[in-house]
Amino acid sequence: MKTITEIKNSKVPFVIIDKRLNKLDEEILFPKKVEKAKQVFTKLGLPKK
Amino acid sequence: MRLPKYQLKSGERLSSYEFISEGPKGLIKKRIQFTLINKEEIYNLGFGDVDEQTNEFYDLVVSNNGDSEKVLATVISAVYAFCDMHPNAWVFATGSTASRNRLYQIGISKYIHEIKEDFDVYGQTEIDWEEFQLGRNYLGFLVQRKNKIS
Structure with a gap:
């Protein structure tokens, strides 16, 4: 379990969970951007580490 | 990041988020969504403003509510x-x-x-990815977490 200090200094933010927002996951909010992103990765793949 | 930021709300899957921008143009609801685009665990980050009258979504505008740094930090x-x-x-x-x-x-x-402390950061060029460099113009941006966030 994290200490208060660790929580306070963490870069991972507190996020309020609101179950009413579950509905946002039921649709793609940015369909054009998702399609564009798919094209980018079809063309380039992932970076070579 | 230790910068001022807005409070995020999310559904239980932590894939879609909302926050409220506050500024001279009033309260503007904003949404962020991480959408899986292929089996290699690549997600697209989408971000835009919500028109509360119509519940329509706009990711083409720059709302200029005087809080761009706070929005970015969020x-x-x-x-x-x-x-x-x-x-x-x-x-x-x-x-x-x-x-x-x-x-x-x-x-x-x-x-x-600061971002590079926790993430590998790449910029998209016309023909490939490269490690993000200052002063270069990129078409898109790609990050992956390093082993442990500080």
Whole structure:
């Protein structure tokens, strides 16, 4: 379990969970951007580490 | 990041977020969504304003509510939250317009040293990916968490 200090200094933010927002996951909010992103990765793949 | 940021709200999957921008133009609801685009755990980061009258979504405008740095810090914090749940995920972002892409570039450049403490950061060129470099113009941006967030 994290200490208060660790929580306070963490870069991972507190996020309020609101179950009413579950509905946002039921649709793609940015369909054009998702399609564009798919094209980018079809063309380039992932970076070579 | 230790910068001021807005409070994020999310559903239980931590894939879609909302926050409220406050400024001279009033309260503007904003949404962020991480959408899986292929089996390699690559997610697209989408971000835009919500018209509360129509519940329509706009990712082509720059709302200019005087809080761009706070909004940017909030979006970056959403990336931290999402990647905490999905430590192997790649997160891709690009602006819907050239001006929005330029804003993303400026924001990433400003905080790149801190971001690179926790993420590998790549810029998209016409033909390939490269490690993000200051002063270069990129078409899109890709990050993946390093082993452990500080």
